Amino acid sequence: MLAKRQIDRNILISAFSISRSCIIGSGRASEIQMAIFEVESWHVAEGKSEEHALAMRDWLKWVNQHRELFPEWKSLRYFVKYIAGEESSRHFIVWEYDSLQAFEQYKVRRENYEGPYKEYKKVDPYYMNVFVHAGLKNELWKPLERDLWIE
Numbered sequence: 001m002l003a004k005r006q007i008d009r010n011i012l013i014s015a016f017s018i019s020r021s022c023i024i025g026s027g028r029a030s031e032i033q034m035a036i037f038e039v040e041s042w043h044v045a046e047g048k049s050e051e052h053a054l055a056m057r058d059w060l061k062w063v064n065q066h067r068e069l070f071p072e073w074k075s076l077r078y079f080v081k082y083i084a085g086e087e088s089s090r091h092f093i094v095w096e097y098d099s100l101q102a103f104e105q106y107k108v109r110r111e112n113y114e115g116p117y118k119e120y121k122k123v124d125p126y127y128m129n130v131f132v133h134a135g136l137k138n139e140l141w142k143p144l145e146r147d148l149w150i151e
Contacts, residue, residue, distance in 0.1 A: 034099065034142065034143065034146075035074065035096055035097060035098055035099065035143055035146070036096075036097050036099065036100055036103055036140055036141065036142055036143075037094050037095065037096050037097075037140065037141040037142075037143070038094070038095040038097065038103060038138070038139070038140055038141075039092060039093070039094050039095075039137075039138070039139045039140070039141055040092070040093050040136070040137070040138045040139075041090050041091060041092045041093075041136070041137045041139075042090065042091055042131040042132060042133075042135060042136045042137070043089060043090055043091070043131070043132040043135055044089065044091065044130060044131065044132070045129060045130050045131060045132050046132075048129070048130045051128070051130050052091075052125065052130035052131075055123075055125035055128050055130050056078065056091075056125055058123055059123050059124060059125050060076075060078065062120070062123045063076065063120075066116075066119075066120070069116055069117065069120065070106070072097050072098070072102035072103065072105055072106040073095055073096070073097065073106070074096040074097055074098050074102075075094075075095070075096040076093065076094070076095055076096075077092075077093070077094045077096075078091070078092070078093055078094075079091070079092040079094065080092070103140070
């Protein structure tokens with residue numbers, strides 16, 4: 001399953017690289033600088049609620065203490081769906097990047113968990129068997145009408 005996650009990430013990077021080329025070719029290069037959101041979601045593995053909660057808290061603390069490793073992350077947010085039918089209890093991490101280019105730079109640099117990212121991998125809950133890996137989703141969201149958002 002770990003290999004599948006890497007394949008999915010590579011597909012995302014390839015697809016958005018192609019999309020970026022099309023935007024540049026169409027003369028709308030300014031869209032590339034628009035923030036994007038990477039959204040990863042999952043359900044907690046059965047019987048692992050306490051371990052999952054601790055792993056997520058430890059991971060969030062670790063990334064906050066090592067912000068220099070993640071300069072492309074404009075923001076990081078953690079959610080759980082509360083009332084959503086079958087999707088209730090689905091957990092979400094939402095990373096905000098300044099641009100598609102920032103997203104790509106980070107993914108390439110962290111790709112094989114080398115250098116300081118070896119330590120990151122040790123605290124990444126993904127590798128602690130607390131997720132239902134079969135249902136893990138990874139998406140990229142592009143904001144619309146952000147100038148009209150209420151923040």
